[in-house]
Amino acid sequence: MQANWEKEAKEHQKAYKHMLEKGNRNKMLRELPRLHEEAFSKIDCLQCARCCKNHSPRFKQPDIKRIAKVLRIKEGDLVARYLRLDSDGDYVTQKSPCPFLADDNTCNIYDDRPSDCRRYPYTDEDVLLKRVQLTLKNATVCPATYAVLEELLKLQGH
Structure with missing residues (x-):
């Protein structure tokens, strides 16, 4: 992943938006599984954890019930x-980073984390x-989203 991906993700917002709204939907949907695998083969989430540091997932009622049970509260x-x-x-979490994010970027409730996570x-x-x-928004936070969108742009001929 290139060092300036965040800057590029911000600069390419209009191109991404145009592609997502006007591009060939079926072609993009067909490519997503491959592009997803490709991106995550190069990106180590434990080195990044930007999602956990910057976003909060939605905690739905089943998530709350399951997590409370695991935490015994x-x-x-x-x-x-x-x-x-x-x-x-x-x-959502009261603050960022997520209170369940450990110092080593692992998740203290990983097996029981919310669906959004x-x-x-x-x-x-x-x-x-x-x-x-x-x-x-995710393109500016997650290098995998950026990588997938950049590849989709190439496939759309941009």
Whole structure:
């Protein structure tokens, strides 16, 4: 991954947006699994953890129930201690970085982490195309998203 990927991700926002909104959807969807694998074969999330340091997943009720059980605390205590309601009415972490992120960039609740964490950065899902604003934001946080979008641009002839 090139050193200035963050700067490039910001500079390419318009091109990404145009591609995601106007590009050949079926072609992009067909390529996502391969591009996702390719990106993650080169990127070590444990060296990065920018997602955990900068974003919060949504904690859905099943996540809260499961995580509280694993931590052996009441669901209400989990919410009070770690979460808050955001403007969309979703539970998210009270602050960044995520309180479950360890010093070595591992996750203290990895096996029981929220669905958003499991799926992030959605580079192998149609979410990449459906939620353009989220994808554009993720491109500036996650080097894998940046890598996938750059390859998609090349495939679209940009």
